[in-house]
Amino acid sequence: MPNTIERIELARVSVPFEIDGPRNGLRPGLAPWTRMEALIVRVHFRDGACGWGEAFGHFSNAGTAAILENLVAPWFIGKDGSAIATVMDQAERAFYGFGRNGPVRYALSAIDIALWDVAAQRAGLPLYRLLGGNRQEIQRYASFARYGGDTDVVAANTAKAAEAGFAMIKLHESTLPAFLAARAAAGDRARVALDVNCPWTVEEARTMARRIAAEDFEWLEEPVWPPEDYDGMARLRQEGVPIAAGENVTTLHDFKRLFEARAVDVVQPSVIKAGGITAMRKVYALAESYTVRVAPHCYFWGPGYLATAHLIAADPRSMLLETPYITLQAPAVNPAFDARSGKMTLPSVPGLGFVPDEAALARHTVWSAVVA
Ligand SMILES: [Mg+2]
Numbered sequence: 001m002p003n004t005i006e007r008i009e010l011a012r013v014s015v016p017f018e019i020d021g022p023r024n025g026l027r028p029g030l031a032p033w034t035r036m037e038a039l040i041v042r043v044h045f046r047d048g049a050c051g052w053g054e055a056f057g058h059f060s061n062a063g064t065a066a067i068l069e070n071l072v073a074p075w076f077i078g079k080d081g082s083a084i085a086t087v088m089d090q091a092e093r094a095f096y097g098f099g100r101n102g103p104v105r106y107a108l109s110a111i112d113i114a115l116w117d118v119a120a121q122r123a124g125l126p127l128y129r130l131l132g133g134n135r136q137e138i139q140r141y142a143s144f145a146r147y148g149g150d151t152d153v154v155a156a157n158t159a160k161a162a163e164a165g166f167a168m169i170k171l172h173e174s175t176l177p178a179f180l181a182a183r184a185a186a187g188d189r190a191r192v193a194l195d196v197n198c199p200w201t202v203e204e205a206r207t208m209a210r211r212i213a214a215e216d217f218e219w220l221e222e223p224v225w226p227p228e229d230y231d232g233m234a235r236l237r238q239e240g241v242p243i244a245a246g247e248n249v250t251t252l253h254d255f256k257r258l259f260e261a262r263a264v265d266v267v268q269p270s271v272i273k274a275g276g277i278t279a280m281r282k283v284y285a286l287a288e289s290y291t292v293r294v295a296p297h298c299y300f301w302g303p304g305y306l307a308t309a310h311l312i313a314a315d316p317r318s319m320l321l322e323t324p325y326i327t328l329q330a331p332a333v334n335p336a337f338d339a340r341s342g343k344m345t346l347p348s349v350p351g352l353g354f355v356p357d358e359a360a361l362a363r364h365t366v367w368s369a370v371v372a
Pocket of ligand 1: 195221222297
């Protein structure tokens, strides 16, 4: 059978990056974050077709790589990779006991993206066209690194991103002076969203929401600890600041609980966490039924970045593509990743269009395996 999956290559690709700011805020209490790693899969079919995918991510990659090598990738060998809905459903059932959220699901996400890459190649269409879209041009938003509350850096980078044509910037700060510095620097040139990464109790978050309610921020993201306190977010939402969350939600039923709780205005599923393109399409449909906007999580540079771009291009409501505002020291690992421009033209080649310089990819590979 030509559609049989024959071999799966796995690689952890680690690329040094600059953030245009102080690094001490990236991982408080830990060593500075200086390399951004992508866990990349390449799925080969018997007839020679092959597709790229990516699993989340960053500091958890060693675990997900082991899960891929020893559990998930071997299961897919010999399966019909063209029957994506069927094979992904079977895989979810096969592995459900090992965690519905976490490395197993990240691993499944990577395989699913690679299967969609091949499906689009076989259809002779860029993936966004196969998904029903027709916009080749989309807009990016600049997702800043965490600058440790440095208001000068926040203001300077906000101004620089606005000048480069980004219609929105997102902070990863959690202090009022940083929020206001970005707001002032952006003026009416760019929207400002706030991603605070779950620091507050519901009451602390309500206090902050009251302070910023008049400042017209685009959204306040993951304000509450723990992230699964959907009822707490629903109470916070009554303060009138739009609430965003969802990058740490994976199953369809958990998204349904998030929506049922009326916890969010904007949902942020992550294609490399939640189950790939197959899962994202279901979340998009479910979110529409609750009139929740979808703004996918995308703090990565590899095949998952392109998968997210295609989903956005296929969505009739335009939303911006989250793009880490960083400089990769080896941009050839993914020429489609460009954090210096607010506009993106999707690749016109069939499939995902992930076309790395393979020598650059190999040079930055810190671990690899082949499962056959
Ligand atoms: Mg976030």
